[in-house]
Amino acid sequence: MDMSILSPAPGSRKKRHRIGRGPGSGSGKTSGKGHKGQRARSGYSRKPGFEGGQMPLSRRLPKRGFRHEDRFPMHEVNLESIEKHFAAGAEVTPEALVQAGVAAPCRGGVKVLARGELTKAVTVKANAVSAGARQKIEAAGGTVELIAAPRARQVAQKAAK
Numbered sequence: 001m002d003m004s005i006l007s008p009a010p011g012s013r014k015k016r017h018r019i020g021r022g023p024g025s026g027s028g029k030t031s032g033k034g035h036k037g038q039r040a041r042s043g044y045s046r047k048p049g050f051e052g053g054q055m056p057l058s059r060r061l062p063k064r065g066f067r068h069e070d071r072f073p074m075h076e077v078n079l080e081s082i083e084k085h086f087a088a089g090a091e092v093t094p095e096a097l098v099q100a101g102v103a104a105p106c107r108g109g110v111k112v113l114a115r116g117e118l119t120k121a122v123t124v125k126a127n128a129v130s131a132g133a134r135q136k137i138e139a140a141g142g143t144v145e146l147i148a149a150p151r152a153r154q155v156a157q158k159a160a161k
Contacts, residue, residue: 072108074128074149079136080116088120094127094147109149118142 020031033040085100094110097103109127121141127149
């Protein structure tokens, strides 16, 4: 086999449609742009959502819902993940959970949930802990310490100024 005899598969390469090349081509004269009007001019580009001057759908529909500027969801971590990734006596912090690949960096912080069993005594420092998770951690000989969420700290600092 020689590189000079290679060619694309039949039908895989289509010839470019050349507009403005006479009436026989099917798109000569006005080149598929119709007669006059804004869209026939050079440099025309329509903004997304533009409906020709009619009130766009995005403005015709009513506004719905409310999004509080200080609300950020928490990343949830279960006890089974802590059991799997941390040794006895370890300090489980949001940063340690991110390093272990258990949680993603999240502006709302980390909440520990009670799914799974915990057999090791660990110190859990989280932004929130469910009641069931707190019971299981303390039953295993560990301790729970609540810390402020990163976003809550920013809001508190802004309010203090």
